[in-house]
Amino acid sequence: MKxxxxxxxxxxxxxxxxxxxxYGSTSTYGSIADARKTTDELHIVGHLDLKREMHYDxxxxxxxxxxxxxxxxxxxxxxxxxxAKPQDFERSEQVVMVGKMDAGKFHASxxxxxxxxxxxxxxxxxxxxxxxxxxx
Amino acid sequence: MDxxxxxHLLPGHLGQFFTILAFGSALFAAISYYFATINPSDTSWxxxxxxxxxxxxxxVIGIGICLYYIILNHLFEYYYAWxxxxxALPVHYIISxxxxxxxxxxxxxxxxxxxxxCILIWKAKSWETPVMAVVSLxxxxxxxxxxxxxxxxQRIGTSPFILLREAINLKESAPIFATNPALYHNYxxxxxxxxxxxxxxxxxxxVIHPPTLFLGFASMVVPxxxxxxxxxxxxxxxxxxxxxxxxxxxxxxxxxxxxMGAFWAYESLSFGxxxxxxxxxxxxxxxxxILVGAVHVMxxxxxxxxxxxxxxxxxxxxxxxxxxxxxxxxxxxxxxxSVHAFTDAGMFWHLVxxxxxxxxxxxxxxxxxxxxLPRTKKDExxxxxxxxxxxxxxxxxxxxxxxxxxxxxxxxxxxxxTKVAPPSDPIRHxxxxxxxxxxxxxxxxxxxxFMKYKKTDITKFFITSAIYLILAGVITGVIIxxxxxxxxxxxxILIMVGAVYSILANAKVFIEALKGKVKLAGSAxxxxxxxLIMVGAxxxxxxxxxxxxxxxxxxxxxDFVKTKNNPKENIILYKxxxxxxxxYLVSYVGDSISPPNxxxxxxxxxxxxxxxxxxxxMLKPNAQANMKMGLISSPDTKHYLFxxxxxxxxxxxxxxxGEGTAEAGHDEADDDKNYETPLVYEVxxxxxxxxxxxxxxxxxxxxxxxxxxxxxxxxxxxIGAKLHVVSHDKSYEAEPVYMIRSNNAFDFARKVDDAGxxxxxxxxxxxxxxxxxxxxxxxxSAKKWIVMRAIKFPDINFLWSGTIIMVIGILLSxxxxxxxxxxx
Numbered sequence: 001m002k003x004x005x006x007x008x009x010x011x012x013x014x015x016x017x018x019x020x021x022x023y024g025s026t027s028t029y030g031s032i033a034d035a036r037k038t039t040d041e042l043h044i045v046g047h048l049d050l051k052r053e054m055h056y057d058x059x060x061x062x063x064x065x066x067x068x069x070x071x072x073x074x075x076x077x078x079x080x081x082x083x084a085k086p087q088d089f090e091r092s093e094q095v096v097m098v099g100k101m102d103a104g105k106f107h108a109s110x111x112x113x114x115x116x117x118x119x120x121x122x123x124x125x126x127x128x129x130x131x132x133x134x135x136x
Numbered sequence: 137m138d139x140x141x142x143x144h145l146l147p148g149h150l151g152q153f154f155t156i157l158a159f160g161s162a163l164f165a166a167i168s169y170y171f172a173t174i175n176p177s178d179t180s181w182x183x184x185x186x187x188x189x190x191x192x193x194x195x196v197i198g199i200g201i202c203l204y205y206i207i208l209n210h211l212f213e214y215y216y217a218w219x220x221x222x223x224a225l226p227v228h229y230i231i232s233x234x235x236x237x238x239x240x241x242x243x244x245x246x247x248x249x250x251x252x253x254c255i256l257i258w259k260a261k262s263w264e265t266p267v268m269a270v271v272s273l274x275x276x277x278x279x280x281x282x283x284x285x286x287x288x289x290q291r292i293g294t295s296p297f298i299l300l301r302e303a304i305n306l307k308e309s310a311p312i313f314a315t316n317p318a319l320y321h322n323y324x325x326x327x328x329x330x331x332x333x334x335x336x337x338x339x340x341x342x343v344i345h346p347p348t349l350f351l352g353f354a355s356m357v358v359p360x361x362x363x364x365x366x367x368x369x370x371x372x373x374x375x376x377x378x379x380x381x382x383x384x385x386x387x388x389x390x391x392x393x394x395x396m397g398a399f400w401a402y403e404s405l406s407f408g409x410x411x412x413x414x415x416x417x418x419x420x421x422x423x424x425x426i427l428v429g430a431v432h433v434m435x436x437x438x439x440x441x442x443x444x445x446x447x448x449x450x451x452x453x454x455x456x457x458x459x460x461x462x463x464x465x466x467x468x469x470x471x472x473x474s475v476h477a478f479t480d481a482g483m484f485w486h487l488v489x490x491x492x493x494x495x496x497x498x499x500x501x502x503x504x505x506x507x508x509l510p511r512t513k514k515d516e517x518x519x520x521x522x523x524x525x526x527x528x529x530x531x532x533x534x535x536x537x538x539x540x541x542x543x544x545x546x547x548x549x550x551x552x553x554t555k556v557a558p559p560s561d562p563i564r565h566x567x568x569x570x571x572x573x574x575x576x577x578x579x580x581x582x583x584x585x586f587m588k589y590k591k592t593d594i595t596k597f598f599i600t601s602a603i604y605l606i607l608a609g610v611i612t613g614v615i616i617x618x619x620x621x622x623x624x625x626x627x628x629i630l631i632m633v634g635a636v637y638s639i640l641a642n643a644k645v646f647i648e649a650l651k652g653k654v655k656l657a658g659s660a661x662x663x664x665x666x667x668l669i670m671v672g673a674x675x676x677x678x679x680x681x682x683x684x685x686x687x688x689x690x691x692x693x694x695d696f697v698k699t700k701n702n703p704k705e706n707i708i709l710y711k712x713x714x715x716x717x718x719x720y721l722v723s724y725v726g727d728s729i730s731p732p733n734x735x736x737x738x739x740x741x742x743x744x745x746x747x748x749x750x751x752x753x754m755l756k757p758n759a760q761a762n763m764k765m766g767l768i769s770s771p772d773t774k775h776y777l778f779x780x781x782x783x784x785x786x787x788x789x790x791x792x793x794g795e796g797t798a799e800a801g802h803d804e805a806d807d808d809k810n811y812e813t814p815l816v817y818e819v820x821x822x823x824x825x826x827x828x829x830x831x832x833x834x835x836x837x838x839x840x841x842x843x844x845x846x847x848x849x850x851x852x853x854x855i856g857a858k859l860h861v862v863s864h865d866k867s868y869e870a871e872p873v874y875m876i877r878s879n880n881a882f883d884f885a886r887k888v889d890d891a892g893x894x895x896x897x898x899x900x901x902x903x904x905x906x907x908x909x910x911x912x913x914x915x916x917s918a919k920k921w922i923v924m925r926a927i928k929f930p931d932i933n934f935l936w937s938g939t940i941i942m943v944i945g946i947l948l949s950x951x952x953x954x955x956x957x958x959x960x
Contacts, residue, residue, distance in 0.1 A: 002515050003515055003516055003518065003523070004515070004516070007526075007527065007530065011530055011534065014534050015534065015537060018534065018537060018538045018541065018569065019541060021569065022538065022541050022542050022559075022565075022569075023556075025559040025560075025561075025565045026545065026556045026557060026558065026559055027556075027557040027558065027559060027560040028555065028556065028557050029555050029557045041560040042557070042560070043557040043560070058708050058787055058921065058923045059708060059921065062706040062707060062708045062786075062787075062923045063705070063706050083705065083706065084706040084786040084787055084923050084925075085786075085787060098560045109560070109561075110560075
């Protein structure tokens with residue numbers, strides 16, 4: 001056999017290994033209901049529920065933050081996060097969390113925020129406009 | 137048509153004209169060069185092509201001037217200026233706001249392609265017509281991204297010259313405009329300022345990182361064009377020589393651009409590191425890896441005549457991957473998986489078309505010429521340098537393949553309707569797999585140095601390479617013991633062996649090069665640089681240590697810590713209350729505000745056993761309380777030669793959104809609520825008043841002639857009490873004033889914010905020869921605090937210096953390859 005054929009085979013073998021290992025370590029997107037059923041880590045996409053209590057007291061524990069989220073099925077769940085409260089958290093529109101359920105609470109190991117500022121920047125700021133109106 | 141007051145339409149119209157002209161002239165150049173290539177005898181086609189290319193470059197520069205004029209003059213009637221800049225931006229950030237948006241980065245791309253076109257016309261000689269046909273085609277396609285013209289109701293590209301009122305429905309944003317045409321006519325007078333730039337991008341690296349990166353991307357079209365030209369003109373073997381120099385150039389520039397991005401992330405982003413395997417980062421490194429592989433295989437082909445096919449495929453793929461990367465980051469397809477992907481500007485299919493056009497061009501040409509491609513019957517020598525270079529290149533491609541597979545997960549989801557999420561711990565996933573490839577690649581960059589061109593003396597090879605391997609093993613042993621890398625996974629230790637081995641082997645070649653074989657110096661230096669990058673990245677990322685571990689405070693969630701070994705990385709620092717972190721005594725000592733930046737002054741001290749301060753420095757991590765984007769903070773780093781200390785503030789009660797703007801009118805009574813119940817002291821000069829965090833001495837009482845902005849008449853009596861305040865080893869002067877005007881007593885309080893004090897001179901008691909001082913202290917809870925994180929990155933300077941060395945090495949190689957071209 002030619003060396004190039006051997007090399008070709010090795011390449012194919014490694015490529016397959018890469019795909020399998022990647023597939024093996026991928027996670028899944030799920031709902032809160034899915035998370036309750038499994039002990040595996042998964043991604044949950046949800047909205048922050050501003051009506052429920054959000055707890056972060058840097059003075060007591062700078063690494064403990066809890067809040068409530070609502071997923072697209074309308075189900076609600078409390079989330080615990082070991083770490084500082086992400087900046088500008090209240091303004092986030094969508095929260096993507098990686099973690100797993102434990103005793104009814106979702107333990108997030110990672111939080112990504114989608115802030116409206118990134119998406120709906122097309123709102124012209126007219127605060128100044130209102131102040132001026134009175135003069136006209 | 138409506139007219140609007142105050143709009144400057146000329147620069148926009150001019151700019152829009154240039155975008156159309158840029159597209160038209162590029163297309164014209166591409167067509168002319170195409171005919172020039174198929175009719176080589178007719179030189180007029182070539183002349184037309186050149187004219188088209190020159191007009192194109194000139195109009196691209198014209199676009200840049202118009203856009204720059206608009207941004208510099210704050211013409212907020214233009215969406216781009218409104219969206220990306222503001223009046224408060226200093227000039228160097230105005231330059232970077234130019235490429236803050238999608239349109240600006242496309243402009244950079246087309247600008248560099250224009251510059252390269254001129255260089256090719258000047259230098260490419262017999263290659264000019266076919267190469268320029270391809271480059272001009274690429275130039276025309278990039279131009280379509282910028283024209284922003286509606287065709288059949290579909291907008292093609294987004295123009296940077298679109299007006300604000302066209303981009304946004306102002307009548308919806310402000311309903312008053314819908315009802316009152318006169319106001320709408322005058323809308324511009326209500327738009328006082330632009331959106332401004334994301335504070336994170338306000339970093340000097342953002343001024344040069346995008347131009348460098350895009351020069352790298354743009355220059356990758358040149359080797360691609362040479363490969364296409366080679367196939368097209370059936371000059372199968374000739375194209376490789378001139379293409380090597382351009383590939384090396386692209387490799388150098390893109391590599392520099394990527395590392396600049398890493399440095400920016402390290403300096404100004406808060407994730408605490410230089411590389412996070414974010415899809416946007418991956419998108420820039422994917423084409424680079426293939427290009428590095430391509431350069432090596434091209435050299436293999438040039439030296440041996442083997443691997444022609446692989447060299448061609450890799451060069452073609454590298455450019456298609458540039459376009460694919462552009463699709464990934466700009467189409468919005470990445471969605472949830474990236475923190476900082478560009479959002480969809482309605483260009484999804486446009487970007488897909490861009491990839492597909494060049495992919496099909498490459499595939500079709502390869503298929504047509506398939507049978508004629510040069511092939512070698514003879515098998516490669518196992519012990520030749522070229523064979524193992526080839527193997528190394530293949531491993532680079534595999535590493536790239538893995539990155540493509542994982543970063544494209546959202547694309548797979550879209551194509552196959554699946555719902556796969558990226559790995560839940562992506563950094564670990566990437567690190568382990570990429571590390572495995574890096575082990576092979578670094579070992580090969582070492583081992584090939586002991587081999588000879590084509591054939592090697594096997595015994596000698598095994599002996600020398602083994603000796604060096606043992607030496608590398610010993611040195612690695614020392615390094616990992618000293619730095620603590622041995623605690624990491626085994627594969628990372630293997631990379632260290634590989635990297636050290638590569639550095640040693642290439643150092644040997646370099647020393648030999650100094651003795652005479654000068655032409656090998658370039659690659660040796662570049663490999664040493666690469667080895668150092670690996671060493672630096674490994675040590676700093678692998679052994680970075682969070683020193684701000686939370687050891688105080690209520691362990692509110694102790695069982696939570698047990699289940700998850702997430703270290704508690706954030707610590708709260710009260711103002712003037714030092715906390716020991718590692719060897720440092722750290723305290724938050726104050727703020728300095730220069731709008732829009734708010735700097736938190738964090739003092740670091742090293743105190744030895746005798747209580748002597750051996751080292752002291754101040755870090756000023758900063759935050760911007762941006763009205764639109766909320767609190768955005770960036771770290772500050774203390775750089776030592778062998779380690780960096782990184783400090784980042786997450787949260788603080790000392791900063792409020794909108795600070796720096798006019799302070800809201802607050803009245804005295806409100807202000808007092810911020811303090812504890814006042815304490816009243818009767819004192820005479822020389823007396824000391826103690827308070828919780830220090831003491832103060834009444835130095836003197838003196839009559840005042842004037843009190844800042846109040847004019848005093850000779851009927852008024854004003855007395856000031858000079859107080860010397862000492863708190864936490866710092867002293868402050870304060871002089872509250874007591875005043876009698878027409879039988880009424882007033883007093884003017886003075887604040888010492890740093891010490892959390894307000895002082896009033898409330899009464900004069902002549903019979904006791906004393907005065908009354910009222911002391912307001914801020915309660916403990918109102919004391920300012922910051923939540924911060926501090927990380928120590930050891931040996932990161934290897935990474936940065938390795939980059940510089942690698943660039944120097946590649947530069948030497950470019951000179952060498954150019955010299956080889958000369959006799960042609």
